Amino acid sequence: MNVESPSRPVSAGHLIVAQLEREGVRRVYGVPGESYLDVLDGLYDSDISTVVTRHEGGAGFMALAEGRLTGLPGVALVTRGPGAANAFIAVHTAHQDATPLVLFVGLIPVPDRGREAFQEFDLAGWFGSTAKKVVTLDDPAAAARVVADALHTARSGRPGPVVIGLPEDVLTYPAGTSGTVEPLSLARPRASESALKEVAGRVERARRPLIVVGGEGWTAESGENLVRWAAARSIPVVSDFRSYDAVPHEIDGGNAFVGSLGYGRGDHTAGLLDEADLTLFLGAPRADVMSDGYRRGLDSETVLVLPGDALGHAGRVDQLIQADAPAFALDLATSPVSTGADEGWFRAAREAFLRFGTPVSVPSSASSSEPVPSSEPASPASEAGAPTGTGNAYVDMTAVMGVLRAELARDAVITFGAGNHALWPARYLPHRSPASLVAPRNGAMGVGIPAAVAASLAFPGREVVSVAGDGCFMMNGQELATAVGYGASPIVLVVDNGCYATIRQHQEGTYPGRPSGTHLTNPDFAAWARSFGAFGETVTSAADFRDAFLRARASGLPAVLHLFQDPSVRAPSTEA
Known part of the structure; x- marks a missing residue:
């Protein structure tokens, strides 16, 4: 798209896309909405890849990962009301994690404001306490300048999120003939x-x-x-x-x-x-x-x-x-x-x-060969607390980490969300290069899978592995479809212990013998992955993990390895 010095006015929506191109943005992530159709139309002719995700939370977390790994703010596009609400989690994560992110939110037409129009909401009221800046594009001629300022603000000083509201009608208005603007230079202050x-x-x-x-x-x-x-x-x-x-x-x-x-x-x-x-x-x-x-x-x-x-x-x-x-x-x-x-x-x-940091396997209360008991559906009072399945075995996660330490490429990217499953990669997987980790500092669940998809798209030559808990995986596991659709190939380890283990651990300390609200009923994750066209395999012992991991890598596909974990094993010891 060439609108550097257009001979005739272009729309504000098209100028936004042209400015993103000039800023060096290579991908945008989003769920389409009728409120920003003109931006989508501008992306049709653009070199920017439009990654269509299955949920706005996934889009936001992919943009977060892009910002964390590349240094250039990740860009997400969502629609008004419900779409903005779904993306809010990524804005909060970017805020507490100090990660550059720009979220474009489609809005109702200007004449409809203040009339409780369909999906109307207060953009500044929602995001004003969490974003570095919230601005609404009411002047189509300012489109390029607003985009340039947003990307600069997201990166400068303490990095963080910027939210830009895009009124549906303003996007279609002529933006003048000035074209794009020079990207703002980023100061890197040095100590005196x-x-x-x-x-x-x-x-x-x-x-x-x-x-x-x-x-x-x-x-x-x-x-x-x-x-x-x-x-x-x-x-x-x-x-x-x-x-x-x-x-x-x-x-x-x-x-x-x-x-x-x-x-x-x-x-x-x-x-x-x-x-x-x-x-x-x-x-x-x-x-x-x-x-x-x-x-x-x-x-x-x-x-x-x-x-x-x-x-x-x-x-x-x-x-x-x-x-x-x-x-x-x-x-x-x-x-x-x-x-x-x-x-x-x-x-x-x-x-x-x-x-x-050296993995040393310690036998758990259930040996690696003990079958997982069949789990009946839990009532609120009973809370079964064991992974669903019959005839599978618990896998020693410490031993699994030992295999990954030996097998992972030196520049492998590791992603995970929040939960006890994250304690194993955090402790045992060394980082040898920068931009090799995406994990939420604010404790948001659901980050790991979309982050792994974005990492694989941003660095197609690098190995990407995500370690996910069963609860964390299901919050954005649908983005496996995005990985299949766009040729990303992360390998995902789903650690299945049949419960929200972090909360269960807190309950055990505060309300012993009274588990409540933490049981999970899970699918066959390997079969679920194969239904998308991904690689899926259930691993029944740590001894089998290496071969399964190598098969997943060799497949060239997004891959899910389903590991059953003893639900009584909460975390590795904190002692050295």
Whole structure:
């Protein structure tokens, strides 16, 4: 579509598409709606791929994954009212995860506003507390400028979501003859020399300095240089919750990475946060999940390096540097800082991480050969709590992770949503390259499958594996159809324990012997996958998993491996 200098006016809807092209957008995700038909018509002649999803939540999560993995804001298109409501979960996730996302929402015609028209709602009222910016396109001539500003806003400072309302009639109006606009350049602020010198002085005085990495934008160069620099100075590096791919876990020539914070963290990393006498937060504030509910590390000497303000930070702050964290890491890695850091403290942390991240199978209360009992439909009072099926066996997830560690490509992309199933890949699957993880920091279920589809489309040459719980999978598992339709080929492991395990675990601690509202009745996931034209196989033991995984990979299709898990096994131990 060429509307750089149109000889005649184009519609606002077509100009939106042309500006997205100029911004470098390669895919948009959405569920079609009559409220934005003119944008869809513009996409007909566009080089942008329109990925039609089966639910607006799936579209939003695919756009979220695109933003997380590529750095360019992911773009989703949904219709008014119900469509916008379904996409809201992705906006909240992008907000709490600090991920760039642009959501276009079709709206009712301007003359119908305020009359309770079909699917009318208050765009700013719904999204104003969650998005970085909410704007409605009422001037067709401003279409290109509004799009350029939205993509810039989503990426700049602390990244996040921007929502643009598109009135159905305004989209069809002539947008003038000015054409597209130059994309706005993105500033990557660097720390001043004086700020770097002050940080260097703090590091030199510390005995137990700790670096915490998180946020977006990490590269192989910034991550590798940081962990090598830190290793040479006996400074352990940990990651924020679900920022596990910020720095490499395994590289030659010295590595200081010692694990992650947040849910599923090892006891050794929580201890580091407690014991550090200096903590450098690069790209992530000391927030709720990282600090075990605002309880850990609040009083240590603290340096914050963030692209924007200190939103969500708890506890002490001694130095705040508003700068791009990966760029700061590169600057720090060229700094000739000498330290008196405790080598024994650092060495113990690294050894604990290596023990913690090495899968060692431990027999569960049900052995790997014990058949899964048949499950009767549960009444609200009975809550059966076992995976549905007869004659299948429980699979040791720790052993499965050992196979994946050995088989996955070095640059494989891992995705998962929220739930106890996520604790296994978070602990046992190393990240060796940046942009290799999509997982919700806000705890949203249903992210893993659409994220895996988007990752496979964005990086067709990379292996993509999603680990999904049975509850999490069914929230957006329909996007397997999108994978089949567009040639994506993620491999999905469905961990079936017949319950919402995270909530069941909380019930067991608070209301023992009274499970309520957590039982699940599941389909044959392998057969369900095959019905879409995907690869599907049920794995009945950890010993059979490797061959099943290799068959799934060799199929070249989207694949589902159905694994039954002992419902009494909640999580790996947190001890190293």
